[in-house]
Amino acid sequence: MKFSEVIIIGGGPAGSTCAWKLKQSHKDCILLDSKKFPRTKLCAGWITPKVIDQLELSDYPNIQINDNYVNFFGIDKKLKSKSYSIRRYEFDDWLLKRSGVDVYHHKVQKIIKQDGFYIIDDLFKCKYLVGAGGSHCPVYNSLFKKVHPRNKNYEVCCLEEEIKYDYKDKACRCWFYEHNIQGYSWCVSKNDGYLNIGVGALFKGEKVTIKEHWDLLVKKLNSLGIVTNYEFKPKGYVYHIRDRVDHCRLDNAFIIGDAAGLATTDLGEGIGPAVESAMRAAESIVNKSEFNLHSIHKKSDPVAMGIMLFLWRMINFFTLKKTSNIS
Numbered sequence: 001m002k003f004s005e006v007i008i009i010g011g012g013p014a015g016s017t018c019a020w021k022l023k024q025s026h027k028d029c030i031l032l033d034s035k036k037f038p039r040t041k042l043c044a045g046w047i048t049p050k051v052i053d054q055l056e057l058s059d060y061p062n063i064q065i066n067d068n069y070v071n072f073f074g075i076d077k078k079l080k081s082k083s084y085s086i087r088r089y090e091f092d093d094w095l096l097k098r099s100g101v102d103v104y105h106h107k108v109q110k111i112i113k114q115d116g117f118y119i120i121d122d123l124f125k126c127k128y129l130v131g132a133g134g135s136h137c138p139v140y141n142s143l144f145k146k147v148h149p150r151n152k153n154y155e156v157c158c159l160e161e162e163i164k165y166d167y168k169d170k171a172c173r174c175w176f177y178e179h180n181i182q183g184y185s186w187c188v189s190k191n192d193g194y195l196n197i198g199v200g201a202l203f204k205g206e207k208v209t210i211k212e213h214w215d216l217l218v219k220k221l222n223s224l225g226i227v228t229n230y231e232f233k234p235k236g237y238v239y240h241i242r243d244r245v246d247h248c249r250l251d252n253a254f255i256i257g258d259a260a261g262l263a264t265t266d267l268g269e270g271i272g273p274a275v276e277s278a279m280r281a282a283e284s285i286v287n288k289s290e291f292n293l294h295s296i297h298k299k300s301d302p303v304a305m306g307i308m309l310f311l312w313r314m315i316n317f318f319t320l321k322k323t324s325n326i327s
């Protein structure tokens with residue numbers, strides 16, 4: 001059985017950031033992921049200037065900076081601020097390699113706690129276990145499900161596809177509340193000729209399905225001449241916006257990022273909270289200190305995300321008050 005003082009499960013931004021920080025403190029640490037990197041991760045790939053700072057990304061080669069256009073209740077608006085975006089396919093791989101952690105290609109299924117250690121599939125053993133496996137994190141499923149139940153009202157449902165496309169329109173475009181969607185759809189150009197197109201919302205109680213929203217988006221992209229005559233094959237994914245965070249550590253086991261359900265309640269921004277929670281887990285392991293996620297921002301910084309303050313406030317007012325009890 002392979003022993004490491006710390007084992008991280010999941011190599012997305014949460015897992016790789018935690019590994020990066022632990023390695024900087026010379027901690028014995030390995031990471032397990034069920035996928036071989038580079039791997040596809042559904043995500044529009046917006047990152048904030050804060051993420052760029054925290055991850056020290058000044059030498060990351062592929063940050064696309066676009067003009068922002070939003071459409072809000074049918075009104076088009078060009079914003080002064082810019083959007084920063086990356087392709088998760090290459091970003092996650094770059095972060096994981098930079099962390100210097102040894103990565104094991106392994107799909108975790110069974111985790112048990114025995115004599116103060118965590119045993120994973122009878123193959124790996126550790127003192128500290130970090131669950132960074134996203135929405136389907138096995139650490140969450142094995143150890144945290146009962147104490148940290150997920151609320152269906154906080155579930156974001158998405159359909160998305162990233163396509164190689166000879167685009168002419170370089171802008172980042174978002175459409176809010178179209179066809180009464182409790183969320184938004186987007187089209188974002190990426191470096192090296194990729195376009196990321198998607199729709200995401202809280203679909204609880206909606207009359208129109210996400211597939212119908214997707215079809216309307218494709219129709220619009222066609223009519224605007226942004227993407228024409230393309231055979232899309234979108235994929236779906238579900239993740240959770242921020243709810244309570246009082247049970248994200250049990251003994252020496254932690255959940256961070258999407259495993260803890262930390263995406264912002266207004267824009268569903270999950271990369272920033274994943275990075276921040278990962279840094280706190282690493283700090284807690286290194287300094288044997290408390291692990292506390294309460295002060296991680298619940299809402300996106302509207303200017304940093306390229307969305308004006310008024311828009312952000314309107315979203316909060318209309319979407320969140322209507323669909324749930326999020327405070």
Ligand SMILES: Cc1cc2nc3c(=O)[nH]c(=O)nc-3n(C[C@H](O)[C@H](O)[C@H](O)COP(=O)(O)OP(=O)(O)OC[C@H]3O[C@@H](n4cnc5c(N)ncnc54)[C@H](O)[C@@H]3O)c2cc1C
Nearest residue numbers: 010012013014034043044045046108133134257258270271
């Ligand atoms: C369509 C869509 C668009 C989004 N757009 C944005 C955006 O523009 N900006 C933003 O900030 N956020 C966005 N988000 C949210 C963001 O993608 C997530 O919050 C972020 O990826 C969370 O990172 P993570 O490291 O916690 O989890 P993930 O990135 O999901 O990584 C989890 C890793 O765990 C691995 N894993 C899972 N199960 C196992 C297992 N059993 N064994 C081993 N490994 C396992 C997976 O293979 C994966 O590599 C979007 C989400 C979606 C679905």
